[in-house]
Amino acid sequence: MKKLKYALMAGLLAATSSLPASAEETKIEVLHHWVAESEVAALNVIRNALAEKGYGWQDSAVGGMSGSNAQQALRTRLAAGNPPAAMQFLGYEGLEWASEGVLRNLGDMATENGWREAIAPQVLPFVDSNDGFFAVPINMHRQNWVWANKAVFDKVGADQPGSWSELIEDGQKLKDAGIIPLAMGDEPWQIQLIFDSLVADIGGADFYKKAMVDLDKEALSSDTMKHIFDTLRQVRGLVDDGFNGRDWAVATGMVIDGQAAMQVMGDWAKGE
Template sequence: MAAAAHGQTLDVLHWWTSAGERRAVDRLVQQLERQGVAWNDAAIPGGAGVAAMKVLKSRVLAGDPRDVAQVIGRTLTDWADLGLVLPLDDVAQRGRWKQAMFPVVLQVVSHRHHVIAAPLGVHRINTLLYHQALWARLKLGAPRTWDDVEQAATALRKAGLTPLAWSDEPWQVATVFETLLLGEGGPTLYAELASAQRWQAWQNPGVLKALVRLRWLRGLNGDAAVEQPWTHSARQLYQGQAGMFIMGDWASGELKAWGAQPGTDFGCAAVPGTAGMHLYSIDTLAMLVGKKRRDADQDRLAELLGQPAMQLAYNQAKGSVPVRTDIDPAQLDECARDSWQTLARPGSSQLPSIAHRMSADESTKDALAAALHRFIKNRELTPEQTQARLVTIIRGAARIQ
């Protein structure tokens, strides 16, 4: 990215590299350049940020971090404890973040009475996308229950189509599984599962039900095994080769980048059993403490990222929703509008993603994903055995915290 004339340039490390993500970043960069801030892009490809986090950690250990980095959830709070991120209390106060942003957003970016990152948008993980033209052709109702999903899968198979876009990649399996935990166990149980100190909750029958449901979902396409990037699965849906796709709403941003329109070319529904609930992951940028003192420039970037115009520019492309409560939801597409209104609804269940670092640390989420991957790949492993393995992982995490 070219530097803005007479402005400051900040190196930004992130993993937004798909078509939809790139479109969102480009919009952000354009908005920032108008304000005299240049974004020097340091994007690292790789699903769920696995590769990017490795690069970022190596630079931090070498004492040469980027100015700004995509650091989220538990990783963010861990790094704040180590003094690696710049507090943004003054920025938040000037921008009236407490008054303008959703409480759950402020909770995620606050730690030990300090604001530690700039929030960009809120993703809804419990999203099921489906191909509208196929639904019209096969005369199907929106897939709001598992019976609806099974009926649709039967019709799609008869038409020679893949019912569910699917990948056996560990992080993608974990993404689907956590939506099933919420749907099969309910929000109260899920909240306990998301707390490492409540490891006993993983012995609940709801976890077993979610594992059974996961294997059922995996079997909708038959026995074909495939591990592919989530963008390939999104492309299958876009091209009408697959009828459904369970993925965070960043998949909506990807489809829009290719020219598809929500409500016309594809529809969105909450994963069955999770209507009215919001399983969230929040995009955040941390201002890193390095040898070069860039506090004023970093503060300026953080301040701009919270502004309404910046929020809309980014989230309308990304598939996520603005972190602000004063956005007009009419400016959002119908998929994003339901997500934003769920966040805004008093008393709605808002729960942190386990698979996307909102509630689990890096090693725990990786161990859970690996166990679920083994369960999917090895049909000799029973749901009961896998539940016992998940209990062991979480119990071990609770001991070291």
């Protein structure tokens, strides 16, 4: 099957620079997974910048599963020989598509505009391969945040927790006051955020690398890992029964309005 080349979402602005300038002549289809209110607001920054340059925007939003649903939609589109003009991706996904030769090479634009000097060196491996740039970054996040509603803690007379043991201890006091201690959904990636944080915090950086990166059998079967799973079980007891199918942004809203006291979520929750 003939491979059709397209630009990932991060390369959208540069990739369209050689296209006709009329929005009526050129409407760029963008496949993405940003559907929360704050995400749509961020996306509109790019949409408006394109409009100022005279380009139209054809929105193809596929939400859910932290981008996995959008990735599946992309595979289907590629198999049908009908890829979008641009695609949003996370982390190493772009490298996988680049290795398959389906991405547009943005090397000339990168050289002309000094991308290599402008982009943080930690980010370069995700947008540059042996064949040159295939994307540009549009955001960078940290995942291991605990978001807390201070007014809720003041209401029940508790300090915001500084450790997992304090978080679990505060849980019962919050429950007794009719407040959900921890807001979250049952999507695997939301649970993974908590698990990753537990491994890093309880085990430390060296243990995290051995267990999660090197998959060291001794680390994976250690008493430390057992303690991590025991703690995860206790944290699960802080979540309400209605967490099935809950979107991360809905959980964030529960902390904002005081239904819940805390959420373990990336810094993108601030946008909500």
